[in-house]
Amino acid sequence: MFGGDVPSHLNRRGMKSNMSILSDPDGPGFPKAPGSARLSISLGARIRNWFLTGVVIAGPLLLTAYFVWWFVDSVDNAVRKMVPERFWPDTYLPIPLPGFGVIFAFLGLTLLGFLTANLVGRTAISIGETILDRTPVIRSIYKGLKQIFETLFSQSGTSFRKVGLVEFPHKGSWSVVFISAPPSEIIDACIPNDGIDRISVFLPCVPNPTTGFYFYVPAAEVIEIPITPEDAAKLIMSCGVIQPDGQAALAAMAEGARRAQDPSTRVVSATEGV
Numbered sequence: 472m473f474g475g476d477v478p479s480h481l482n483r484r485g486m487k488s489n490m491s492i493l494s495d496p497d498g499p500g501f502p503k504a505p506g507s508a509r510l511s512i513s514l515g516a517r518i519r520n521w522f523l524t525g526v527v528i529a530g531p532l533l534l535t536a537y538f539v540w541w542f543v544d545s546v547d548n549a550v551r552k553m554v555p556e557r558f559w560p561d562t563y564l565p566i567p568l569p570g571f572g573v574i575f576a577f578l579g580l581t582l583l584g585f586l587t588a589n590l591v592g593r594t595a596i597s598i599g600e601t602i603l604d605r606t607p608v609i610r611s612i613y614k615g616l617k618q619i620f621e622t623l624f625s626q627s628g629t630s631f632r633k634v635g636l637v638e639f640p641h642k643g644s645w646s647v648v649f650i651s652a653p654p655s656e657i658i659d660a661c662i663p664n665d666g667i668d669r670i671s672v673f674l675p676c677v678p679n680p681t682t683g684f685y686f687y688v689p690a691a692e693v694i695e696i697p698i699t700p701e702d703a704a705k706l707i708m709s710c711g712v713i714q715p716d717g718q719a720a721l722a723a724m725a726e727g728a729r730r731a732q733d734p735s736t737r738v739v740s741a742t743e744g745v
Contacts, residue, residue, distance in 0.1 A: 540569075547572030634703040636694040637672060647703050648672040650695065654687055662687065680707045 550572035551559070558575075561567045586592035603613045633650040640646070651671040654662065662669065668690040675683040698706075702715045 543569050543573055546576055550575050631673065631700060634696055634698050634700060635672065636696055637674065637688060637692060639674060646674055647707060648674045648693070649700060649703065650693060651685075658687070667691070675704075675707050677710055678708045680704050 547569060554572075554575055556562050560571060587596055600613075604610050631649045631651060635648050635650045636645045637648045638645055639648075649672065651673055653659075653668070653670050659669075669687045670690045670693055671685065671687050672693060673683055673685050675681070698715045705713045706715060
């Protein structure tokens with residue numbers, strides 16, 4: 472039985488099966504090129520890297536262009552209502568030219584600052600503030616906004632221009648804060664008089680630094696670190712992904728944390744004594 476000849480119909484069927492296996496590129500009998508799989512994986516990885524590189528380059532540019540365009544368009548639409556049409560170049564040109572509202576706003580604010588720098592301007596501002604001060608609801612809103620703007624744009628003020636570290640939310644954990652100002656006389660009178668100097672700090676939340684906690688802490692527990700508020704905001708909004716430029720700032724943070732164990736330390740700069 473096993474030694475006899477194989478029937479012709481079985482022989483032909485076996486030959487066809489063997490030929491199909493050899494002719495199939497994915498079959499077990501077909502020899503594969505040694506570098507084909509490696510080439511396909513390498514090409515896919517390169518395409519992915521190229522795509523991610525394009526996203527990294529184009530993303531910030533597009534978002535920046537979008538925000539700039541939104542700002543210019545918003546200012547143009549707001550100023551257009553206050554400036555007569557005959558002063559707009561769009562009236563005499565076939566295409567609109569964005570940005571003239573920003574120019575008009577800059578010139579107007581500069582002129583306003585120039586006028587308030589002399590006696591006549593200061594007198595007019597004083598009369599206007601007197602009128603607002605006698606208006607019940609508008610008085611509180613105007614005074615609050617004025618104090619905020621004077622604090623933020625004052626050339627001599629130091630509020631929110633320094634960054635520090637505070638041991639929060641528990642011992643051994645350090646949080647980045649913006650150093651503000653010492654408590655006013657009214658608030659200082661309500662704080663228990665224990666002979667400790669205090670300072671106010673703002674602890675922003677992640678990833679939205681416009682919300683957070685504002686509290687008064689002993690000045691000795693605040694460690695000033697040598698980074699700018701812009702770098703601190705990037706650090707907070709990126710959840711630590713974007714670190715401050717240079718290793719010196721990070722080393723100063725560690726040094727400041729070590730110096731915090733000294734109870735006699737005041738609000739100090741982390742670069743002192745390094």
